[in-house]
Amino acid sequence: MDKNKAMAKGDLTQGPIAKKLLMFALPIIAGNLVMQLYNVVDSIVVGNFVGSDALAAVGVSFPIMMLFNALFMGASMGANIVISQYKGAGDMEKLERALNTAMTISFILGVFITIFGVLLSRPLLELLGTPDNIIEDSTVYLMIIFGGTLGNMTFNIGNGIVRGMGDSKWPLYSLIISSLTNVVLDLLFVIQFNMGVAGVAWATLIAHIVAGGIMVWRQVAGKYGVRVTLHGMMKIDGSITKMIAKLGLPSAVQNVAMSLGNVIIQSLANNFGSDYIAANTIVMKADGFAMMPMMGLGMAITTFVGQNIGAGDRDRARKGVHAANFMCLIIGGVMGVLLWFFGIFIMRAFTDVEVVLHMGENGIKFLAFFYIFMGLNNTVGGAMRGAGAAMAPAIVSIVSTFVRIPIAYLIAVRPLHNAINAAVSAGQYATYDLAKAAGVGVLDHYMGLFYAMGISMVVSAALIYLYFHFGKWHEKGVTDRARQGAPTKG
Numbered sequence: 001m002d003k004n005k006a007m008a009k010g011d012l013t014q015g016p017i018a019k020k021l022l023m024f025a026l027p028i029i030a031g032n033l034v035m036q037l038y039n040v041v042d043s044i045v046v047g048n049f050v051g052s053d054a055l056a057a058v059g060v061s062f063p064i065m066m067l068f069n070a071l072f073m074g075a076s077m078g079a080n081i082v083i084s085q086y087k088g089a090g091d092m093e094k095l096e097r098a099l100n101t102a103m104t105i106s107f108i109l110g111v112f113i114t115i116f117g118v119l120l121s122r123p124l125l126e127l128l129g130t131p132d133n134i135i136e137d138s139t140v141y142l143m144i145i146f147g148g149t150l151g152n153m154t155f156n157i158g159n160g161i162v163r164g165m166g167d168s169k170w171p172l173y174s175l176i177i178s179s180l181t182n183v184v185l186d187l188l189f190v191i192q193f194n195m196g197v198a199g200v201a202w203a204t205l206i207a208h209i210v211a212g213g214i215m216v217w218r219q220v221a222g223k224y225g226v227r228v229t230l231h232g233m234m235k236i237d238g239s240i241t242k243m244i245a246k247l248g249l250p251s252a253v254q255n256v257a258m259s260l261g262n263v264i265i266q267s268l269a270n271n272f273g274s275d276y277i278a279a280n281t282i283v284m285k286a287d288g289f290a291m292m293p294m295m296g297l298g299m300a301i302t303t304f305v306g307q308n309i310g311a312g313d314r315d316r317a318r319k320g321v322h323a324a325n326f327m328c329l330i331i332g333g334v335m336g337v338l339l340w341f342f343g344i345f346i347m348r349a350f351t352d353v354e355v356v357l358h359m360g361e362n363g364i365k366f367l368a369f370f371y372i373f374m375g376l377n378n379t380v381g382g383a384m385r386g387a388g389a390a391m392a393p394a395i396v397s398i399v400s401t402f403v404r405i406p407i408a409y410l411i412a413v414r415p416l417h418n419a420i421n422a423a424v425s426a427g428q429y430a431t432y433d434l435a436k437a438a439g440v441g442v443l444d445h446y447m448g449l450f451y452a453m454g455i456s457m458v459v460s461a462a463l464i465y466l467y468f469h470f471g472k473w474h475e476k477g478v479t480d481r482a483r484q485g486a487p488t489k490g
Contacts, residue, residue, distance in 0.1 A: 010166015
């Protein structure tokens with residue numbers, strides 16, 4: 001493809017703002033929804049064909065997976081910002097160098113995460129206090145998933161790179177192909193071969209490799225006017241590496257902090273037993289679907305703002321943020337209404353255990369009121385990252401995550417412990433462990449964990465919105481270009 005045509009094809013610096021942003025965001029939103037099928041199909045298959053304990057085993061593994069994934073997710077964000085700004089500036093030479101450098105970084109991180117993830121799977125699960133009845137399945141699942149980190153990593157890094165080029169369609173195509181692969185292999189490994197949780201993990205691993213392979217092919221084939229080559233990857237650019245690290249590190253730190261926070265939250269949730277863990281796992285699947293459109297808008301506005309800041313047009317970048325926020329308010333309201341009325345049907349697709357259904361339905365109905373807040377956090381935070389001011393949204397996310405932990409302890413875990421101790425003191429149970437195993441206090445206090453989540457969403461949205469109005473997030477990329485003698489607008 002002609003380089004000029006390739007560069008023009010993904011250009012977000014011209015044309016109607018709302019239309020450009022929406023058309024770019026729709027494939028990302030669709031791709032995010034498809035991505036959810038990875039874990040949702042895993043959970044449906046496990047919950048219906050293996051059992052609720054196996055479902056809890058998959059759910060308890062997720063925070064640990066995200067803790068390690070945070071490293072290359074940060075690198076992906078840094079690469080997306082750098083590439084989108086070079087794309088907006090039309091600098092082909094640096095664009096190609098950034099492309100090859102980002103891929104080299106991703107492979108190094110992928111190998112690192114694979115080794116340490118496999119070695120630390122069981123120790124981390126034990127550290128979290130994972131219940132004995134699910135720790136073996138959880139360990140098997142985690143070790144297999146970490147073994148396939150390279151495929152997952154190449155997809156995520158490639159996804160960020162391709163979006164930075166202005167292409168949101170091919171990430172969707174790769175996700176559809178890999179998701180179908182995941183569904184077929186789930187059914188084959190679990191139902192036909194009776195492999196249990198291990199079968200689900202192997203299906204996910206292979207699907208990750210398929211998605212990553214497609215992203216690598218697009219870049220090696222030079223579909224965007226620049227290409228990944230072995231020679232280019234061997235000549236890693238030090239200055240671009242520093243830029244990717246500088247822009248990606250706040251996101252990586254944010255993701256690590258949030259993942260650590262989620263790990264702590266998971267350890268608190270483990271006090272409520274495997275029924276609550278299963279219910280919360282299903283709620284998070286529904287929550288994931290509800291959040292996908294708004295997360296897609298956040299990803300789209302990152303590229304939109306990045307390209308326009310690179311082009312020196314900060315006025316267009318700001319208008320894009322307002323358009324994304326308006327779309328987010330509508331989507332968040334619709335999603336909340338849908339989950340309030342239809343959440344129970346989502347729960348029943350995963351399990352028929354009544355106590356799990358009861359806890360899950362109440363959790364979904366409560367969280368339905370908070371998606372607007374989380375959506376605003378995604379769009380405004382994404383815009384600031386695209387401009388190169390990634391530290392503020394990172395700080396906001398970290399603060400809101402660690403606000404959630406003491407609240408969850410004070411209004412959920414501590415009352416649970418008090419209820420168990422009271423039952424033992426009253427002579428209803430001989431020991432604390434017997435009372436805990438009987439589920440004393442669980443149904444009275446589990447909602448405190450959901451309340452803490454809702455409060456943290458409000459805190460995050462309030463802080464990020466204040467910075468959007470009063471901070472200087474939009475000036476970073478423009479200032480850099482002005483120093484180089486490039487024109488700026490707005």
